[in-house]
Structure formats: structure tokens, C-alpha cells
Amino acid sequence: MHPIYLCSMGANIAPENNFAAARELISELGKAYYSRAIYTQPVNMHSDNDFLNALFLLVSPLDSDALKSRFNAIEISLGRDRSDPMSSKKDRPMDIDILGELSVDDVWQEVPTYLDDVVQSLKPIADQLIQTQGA
Ligand SMILES: Nc1ncnc2c1ncn2[C@@H]1O[C@H](COP(=O)(O)OP(=O)(O)OP(=O)(O)O)[C@@H](O)[C@H]1O
Numbered sequence: 001m002h003p004i005y006l007c008s009m010g011a012n013i014a015p016e017n018n019f020a021a022a023r024e025l026i027s028e029l030g031k032a033y034y035s036r037a038i039y040t041q042p043v044n045m046h047s048d049n050d051f052l053n054a055l056f057l058l059v060s061p062l063d064s065d066a067l068k069s070r071f072n073a074i075e076i077s078l079g080r081d082r083s084d085p086m087s088s089k090k091d092r093p094m095d096i097d098i099l100g101e102l103s104v105d106d107v108w109q110e111v112p113t114y115l116d117d118v119v120q121s122l123k124p125i126a127d128q129l130i131q132t133q134g135a
């Protein structure tokens with residue numbers, strides 16, 4: 001039984017193109033199920049560029065460390081400079097984070113507030129995966 005990861009993605013440089021490119025690359029890591037994507041104002045950073053953000057579920061054979069490394073590699077391939085110490089506060093072509101495993105009771109509490117509105121578009125899929133896979 002593969003773990004099911006709840007993940008978030010966000011971009012505020014060429015976000016539509018970078019979302020499409022990231023989805024292609026993420027598809028190599030397992031089976032992904034996406035929430036709807038929404039435009040959000042930058043939180044905890046200053047920028048004139050709005051973000052495109054989404055949640056997704058990923059059923060993957062990788063463990064969380066390996067998955068995080070692959071996400072970092074995708075971010076870098078799309079142009080993010082992760083060696084910059086201010087990387088978390090700067091405009092970015094892609095940020096992909098693991099929020100937790102779906103098997104953890106309160107994993108949905110890890111969803112950042114700017115993505116609260118899309119949770120309901122993903123929960124039915126989560127419930128279905130749990131039923132069919134026993135997450
Ligand atoms: N192996 C892992 N498994 C699960 N979650 C992880 C793992 N490694 C890091 N994380 C989580 O991923 C998030 C991002 O960590 P990281 O240090 O890579 O920063 P980042 O990608 O630059 O983040 P951001 O730009 O979102 O601030 C953190 O919330 C961290 O807890």
C-alpha cells in the first residue's frame with residue numbers, strides 16, 4: 001500500500017505555464033489528484049505578483065524524504081534558486097510542499113489559510129482514496 005501525500009503548490013512567476021510544467025513532472029512520481037487552482041494575494045511576503053495555488057493528493061511509492069527531494073528538483077528545473085537564503089520570501093516559478101500523509105487525522109489543518117477555499121474540492125477525492133486504498 002503506497003502512502004497518500006497531501007501537498008500544496010504555488011507559483012507567482014509565469015504561474016499558468018509553470019503549473020502545467022510541474023503537473024507533467026509530478027505525474028512521474030505517482031498518481032496525482034488536484035484541487036481547483038485559485039489566485040491568491042502574497043502572504044508573509046511583499047510582491048506585486050499574485051500567486052496561483054492548489055492542493056493535490058499524490059499516491060506515491062516514494063518515502064517523504066525522497067519525495068521532498070524530487071519536489072525540490074522540480075522547483076529547480078523550473079528556475080527556482082533554492083540556494084538563495086531569501087528563497088522563501090521571493091517570487092518563484094514553483095514551490096511544492098508536503099503538508100502530510102492523508103493517514104494522519106489532522107492533516108487538513110496543515111493547509112495554509114489562503115488555500116482553505118479549495119479544500120472542499122479535494123476532500124471527496126480523499127475520502128474515495130481512503131475507501132479504495134485504506135489510507
Ligand atoms: N521529508 C519531508 N517530509 C515531509 N515534509 C517535509 C520534508 N522536508 C521538508 N518538509 C516540509 O516542507 C516544507 C518546506 O520545506 P523547505 O525547507 O524545503 O522550504 P521551502 O520549500 O523553501 O519552503 P517555502 O518556500 O514553502 O517556505 C516545510 O513545511 C517542511 O516541514
Ligand SMILES: Nc1nc2c(c(=O)[nH]1)N=C(CO)CN2
Binds near residue numbers: 043044051053
Ligand atoms: N498567496 C501565497 N502566499 C505565499 C505563498 C503561496 O504559495 N501563496 N508561499 C509562501 C512561501 O512558501 C509565502 N506566501
